[in-house]
Amino acid sequence: MDYKIESKRINHPLIKPILEYLIPFFQKKEIKFYIIGATARDIILELHNEQSGRATRDLDIAIAIEDWDKYAEIENDLVQLPNFKKDTHQKQRFIYLDSYEIDLVPYGEIMQQDDKIYWPPDEETAMNVLGFKEAEKHLVNVSIDNQIEVSIVNLASIFLLKSVAWSDRNITSSKDADDIGFILTNYLSINQQRAIDEFYDDIYTIDPFDTIVAAGTLMGIDLNNMIKENSATQEFLSNVIDQEIKLGVESRLFNQIIETNKTISFDQIYQAFIQIKKNI
Numbered sequence: 001m002d003y004k005i006e007s008k009r010i011n012h013p014l015i016k017p018i019l020e021y022l023i024p025f026f027q028k029k030e031i032k033f034y035i036i037g038a039t040a041r042d043i044i045l046e047l048h049n050e051q052s053g054r055a056t057r058d059l060d061i062a063i064a065i066e067d068w069d070k071y072a073e074i075e076n077d078l079v080q081l082p083n084f085k086k087d088t089h090q091k092q093r094f095i096y097l098d099s100y101e102i103d104l105v106p107y108g109e110i111m112q113q114d115d116k117i118y119w120p121p122d123e124e125t126a127m128n129v130l131g132f133k134e135a136e137k138h139l140v141n142v143s144i145d146n147q148i149e150v151s152i153v154n155l156a157s158i159f160l161l162k163s164v165a166w167s168d169r170n171i172t173s174s175k176d177a178d179d180i181g182f183i184l185t186n187y188l189s190i191n192q193q194r195a196i197d198e199f200y201d202d203i204y205t206i207d208p209f210d211t212i213v214a215a216g217t218l219m220g221i222d223l224n225n226m227i228k229e230n231s232a233t234q235e236f237l238s239n240v241i242d243q244e245i246k247l248g249v250e251s252r253l254f255n256q257i258i259e260t261n262k263t264i265s266f267d268q269i270y271q272a273f274i275q276i277k278k279n280i
Helices: 014-030 035-046 068-078 132-136 153-167 174-191 192-203 211-227 231-250 252-260 264-280
Strands: 002-005 034-037 056-064 084-086 093-096 102-107 114-118 126-130 137-146 148-153
Touching: 002 035, 014 056, 014 068, 014 114, 014 137, 014 148, 034 035, 034 132, 034 153, 035 056, 035 137, 035 148, 035 153, 035 174, 056 132, 068 102, 093 132, 102 114, 126 153, 132 153, 132 211, 148 192, 148 231, 153 174, 153 211, 153 264, 174 192, 174 211, 174 252, 174 264, 192 264, 211 231, 211 264, 252 264
Parallel strands: 002 137, 034 148, 056 102
Antiparallel strands: 034 056, 084 093, 093 102, 114 126, 137 148
């Protein structure tokens, strides 16, 4: 699906100049890349006349490459571009104009059998990139100012990737749970017509009707469409959700969601995840 947006509507002041460097950079190397994370979320919301209200000072990008030699080449060449430099602490991070963070997350053939990447040379730093291949199949193409075109993940993909990330780092951070809750808060409203046209009986006949629970139903349907052909991804997500449902009021995920999204109640998020589990 293709969309158009003006750069002034994106709550990321340097998104366009950064992409004006990165798009030809990766095109020359014949490397597929797409935007993930908060910037993708904000663009999707703006395309549907919604706003996150959250200023974003970073850009997360997924790149499909075959090995670490290719990543080293990218790393060496990217810092030759004006105003780009390597972060000295985070292996995946680059800095633009001394303040804007750009994370380049590799996936594809570089992944190990456990769907993780292990950063050389010691391989002590690992990152779970489960779901990236599925996300690649459901990208949204966006034209910015009718001048540059970039691919971004859709909201269901962000939900999936955030769920995987949450399973890795939920003890040290609640930001993934925050984003998961925020996506569910907005998911039905930006997909309302599609929900009515295609899934009315599944979504609008739930009694009592609740927008968060209904969003969970639609999210489950969309996730199933994304991951049904990959049993490993489906099993992973199902197990994560099932574990949190079983924990009930002790669920770290549910509690982090309601702590960071004040408009959502525990019962709403609990029932929403029951619907997600039911439909994936």
